Amino acid sequence: MRDVKAGSSEYITLVSNDGFEFKIQRSSACISGMIKRMLDPNGGFSESTTNVCKFSEINGIVLEKVCEYFYYNEKHKDSRDVPDMDFPPELCLELLMAADFLDT
């Protein structure tokens, strides 16, 4: 991990636009280029001190899947043969757009 400054902790909170909160390991969530930038202590975002990221574009169901992906990624990060993760068809488009937004 990078240098740990005041205000950073091992877990962060992701909040969906409909108020669902997900606590997740910082290192897992930082797979997302967007979240990494939000939490960067040198980035000047308020998220870096509160450790809470709010997403006005992403609803709870989609954000839950995103968190599932973070854990999937964490779990398999050293393996070469990774089973594909499947998503409910009706969520695919929103997930795609969320992934684009999150740079994940």
Added chain:
Amino acid sequence: MALPSSPPLLEEENDLPIATTFLPLGSGSGISFGALQRKRQYADYDSLSSDPVFSDTTEDDEAQDAERPRRKKVVRGPWWHVGKGTAHDLRRGMAKKEGFRNADSGVWMGSDVSESSDSMLSSRQRMQELAVEGQVEDAVPARAIPEAETYASRIIQTCLDRGEEAVDLSDLALRSLSDSTVRPLHQLIKSSFTTFTHAPSEDEFSPLTPSLTLILSRNRLASLPAELFNLSNITCLSLRNNELDELPSAIVRLTRLTELNVSGNNIQYLPWELLDLMQGGERQILVRPNPLLQPTDLDEPYPLPSFSSTQVSSIDESQASSTRAKLDEGLRGELELRLKLGRTLKAQQMQAAMNEDDRPARNEELIYLASSHIRWLGVDGSPLRRARGTPPHDDDWPATMNPTAHAPTASATTHIPSLFELALRSLQATHNLADFLEPATAAEFEISSAVASAMHRAARNSAGTGNENCSCCGKYFIISRAEWVEYWFNGSASQQELDANSVLPFLRRVCSWGCAKVSEPGTFRC
């Protein structure tokens, strides 16, 4: 039950699935072969038997939709004309989305919406049922086949009638060639099969396997129909003197090819997969002339390098020559050395193999020389925002000593597909992407241009030859995460020195940053 028109390849063992299109006649048992593949084959031949030329109505596609994922779909005609049935999915997706947005009470409220989408679907089905007769014309007004192609189609029909295996479509001023025009070539030996009431045995099969020669030279083709790469019985393919910008990687599916001519096109680099066809040297593959990329300037003769001279020269000429020239000279020396390294390693392996079999050593060599810089791409396939100080991409993909310079971060070694890729694949497998790309729908869903272009690619893959294979791990992908060009020596073993005519560029595309690994110096194929 339609009969297969492409017999299996008897000689080959490690073919890609597409080449092993053996279909058991009458029963679906006994062959360990992907069910998806089988369905597509059936559907293809069904459509053939009804109407060979204008077979790209959408009924087949719709019939298949329920049975298998969309990913494997071979769509006939441009993707934007296909899959009218899936507006239903789209509406249902929207209904779900609405339902979720209104889900404060915790109860899904979408019943009104789902009802209306059902009635919409049924009225659509009814319309299609009513319009079955006129559908070909109605559905594809934009696809009036140009005259040249009509002529090509007639030639193909004549060859089929006469059972001729050489199909000469040269000099027709063809600007395009559609899937439906070449598809009848699957039938080439179909008549011979009709007397069989059982699955032909291998002995019965082999004399019936046609060796298709397809001459498309001296036309104006800028692209090739995907269906061409399903004609696994092509043994000789000439694309000479056309306007092709690239040779599709699907060329590797034509495993029976013995002759391939792509000279006289606008090809700058070859697909990585062509190396597979080139190795072994049994095939005659002509790629020159083409505006092929060069690793560095190889036109000037190079003073035969020795280890000392390259090292000394970098000191001697420290201020006399430009940095670029000096770099090139060092690079040129490095290329020559790598050629020798590859030859040495190859000789060692040949020596070891010689004891086991007495194959005569081939004169033509394939030895890896160097790579360009790797281009790292983001989750949506766009170039990464580049750190300060890194040089801009060079369209000429020049070779470099350090291809992995400017790698994104040290942690970028993962082989795991991005969430973006996974979601896109799911979407491709379950929806008709063309629906989302209609301007009104795209606006409604607020689809960004980056997402839209990724969806375009996914849709194009579905309509064409399918998703690509990673040139490193072999897995399928839609969005490539890194690309580079590798330069390989391809010349005779007696050639002492590199020249512009003995080096070939191959484009590699990979599924993940972890797969972005250039070949090791000394790598060779034989």
